[in-house]
Amino acid sequence: MEGLLGRAGECTRLDQVLGEARQGLSGALVLRGEPGAGKASLLDYLAAAAPDFQAARVGGVESEMELSFAALHQLLRPSLAAADELPPPQRAALRLAFGLDDGAPPDGFLVGLAALGLLAGRAAAQPLLCLVDDAH
Numbered sequence: 001m002e003g004l005l006g007r008a009g010e011c012t013r014l015d016q017v018l019g020e021a022r023q024g025l026s027g028a029l030v031l032r033g034e035p036g037a038g039k040a041s042l043l044d045y046l047a048a049a050a051p052d053f054q055a056a057r058v059g060g061v062e063s064e065m066e067l068s069f070a071a072l073h074q075l076l077r078p079s080l081a082a083a084d085e086l087p088p089p090q091r092a093a094l095r096l097a098f099g100l101d102d103g104a105p106p107d108g109f110l111v112g113l114a115a116l117g118l119l120a121g122r123a124a125a126q127p128l129l130c131l132v133d134d135a136h
Helices: 008-022 039-048 070-085 088-097 108-125
Strands: 054-059 128-133
Touching: 008 039, 039 054, 039 128, 054 070, 054 108, 070 088, 070 108, 070 128, 088 108, 108 128
Parallel strands: 054 128
Antiparallel strands: none
C-alpha cells in the first residue's frame, strides 16, 4: 500500500493477525506512537487487506472524551437492533449506558458483556475486524 514506506515489519504483523483470524483465532493488536506516526495509515492498510471481513471502525474524538461510552456507542451502533436478543440484565445495562433509559449508572461488567454479545453475534455471520483509532 502506498504511503507505508519503511513499515514492512508492521504490515507483516498485521497480515499475520489477519491470517490467524481467517483460521478462526481471535486476536488484538495495539499500535502505539506519537501523533502523525502513521498509525491511521496502518489501520487503512489493515482494512484494505481484509475485504472478506466486516469492518467496524471507530475514531476517537477529543470533544467526546468526557462522554462515557461514546466510542462504544459508535462501535455498536450498527448492531443495536440485535440488543433485544441480549439477556435482560445486559440489555438494560446497555440501554442505560447509551442514555436510552433513565436510571443509575450501569454496571460496567454488564455493559462489557452486552458489547461482547453484540459483536460476537455480528461476527457469527462473517469475520469482524474492529479498528479503533485514537483510543486514548
